[in-house]
Amino acid sequence: MWRPMQPICNKFDRPLEILQELHVIIIKSAILLTTRKKQHKSAPLGNITDEIVHIFSLVNNSDFVKEVVYTEGNNKPPSIICYTKDMMKDMTQFLKSDNDRILGVDRTFNLGAVFVTNFVYKNTNVIRKETGEHPIFIGPLFLHWEGSYLNYHTFFSHVKARIQESVKIIDLRIGSDDESGLTKALDDVFSYPGTTRMLCTKHMKNNISDHLKNKVGCNDKDRLQIIDNIFGSNGLVTTDDSVEFDLKSNEIAEKYPQFATYFKANLKYRLFDHVSVPMKQLKNQDRLWTNNNCESINHVFKKSINWKPLSLQDLVTNLHDITKVHFADLKRAIYGTGNYELFGNYTSHKVSLQCWLSKTPEQKDRLFLKLVNDCKTANSARVVRAVNTNFEIPLPQRLAIKPNQNKRSRLCRTKPRY
Secondary structure (H helix, E strand, C coil): CCCCCCCCCCHHHCCHHHHHHHHHHHHHHHHHHHHHHHHHHHCCCCCCCHHHHHHHHHHHHHHCEEECCCCCCCCCEEEEEEHHHHHHHHHHHHHHHHCCCCCCEEEECCCEEEEEEEEEEECCCCEEEECCCCCEEEEEEEEECCCCCCCCHHHHHHHHHCCCCCCCCCCEEECCCHHHHHHHHHHHHHHCCCCEEEEHHHHHHHHHHHHHHHHHHHHHHHHHHHHHHHCCCCCCCCCCCCHHHHHHHHHHHHHHHHHHHHHHHHHHHHHHHHHHHHHCCCCCCCCCCCHHHHHHHHHHHHHCCCCCCCCCHHHHHHHHHHHHHHHHHHHHHCCCCCCCCHHHHHHHHEEEEEEHHCCHHHHHHHHHHHHCCCCHHHHHCCCCEECCCEEEECCCCCCCCCCCCCCHHHHCCCCCCC
């Protein structure tokens, strides 16, 4: 029986439907590829041993990991010292240029399986456009597994040796909280005559308050009064000399006998050596020093990981990324973009955006290094402080020369005019 031929259905007669199908296939393929890349990227190297081996490889393949420390008989994994060349150069320049310089150091918790101890300082080359304040920069970092004296001593000795390559440390101030292993290592490593170690008064207030509340059972009124007698505007730490300090110390001990034993054994001499005396050396002598710069950086660290602990390799990468952002903004300040702008005498390093874009990468690096290594501009406002008093004067010129003299002094002897 004859039947009419059915019309042949050609798929190309439905171009819109075909394009929609292809679009769905492309999207699914892209999603699958992205998922596989993410799985491959975030896949762990294995156990902690594999991560340590990967860190070892970064010593020669990365500008960030500088040293991996593993000693005989140590029951902990190796510790890691991290910084870039730019970080060390900038911190060294800060030590040479700022007359009121304070290096902060603190240990950060809950970033991963390791503790992170790092230096911080305020970069005086630039200011933030929004606030007009100097930004906080990160110095060398130490990833370690315990807070022992030997661990801290290893880290501080490494940093000291690198600093001494280009700067003679005089009148250096280092601030921290009252962690015993850390403070003992600081005293032993940075044992210069002019070095002053400062203690965070916020941490000391908290420690005193906890002792009075939990060990002594002191009421709130007396607890606040004791803290005010020590840290208030007319408190113990504001005394002018050791005689007045001893008199006020005895008054506090007699007025609060339940606090006297703890005060004399744990606080008195630390308050004098690391709070009262260093305050007299600062320009702003009415302000108690706190380690807020370190606490701010600790918050930056935790915010960058979204308060979720990272594996060792991811943590190292994350810390490196944070430091790269800081120095990228510092470089952008040279040509007037970014979050920072050049400050004070350092504005002489500013160039126009068009000039910057016309430079080669090598020329841009030279301009950036010129800013980082600038000590002549910074030293223009240096002062000289007397050894035994707080008296200071601007740094005088080395030689009093004649107007328009352009020869060495030995060649400019006075000659008879007739």
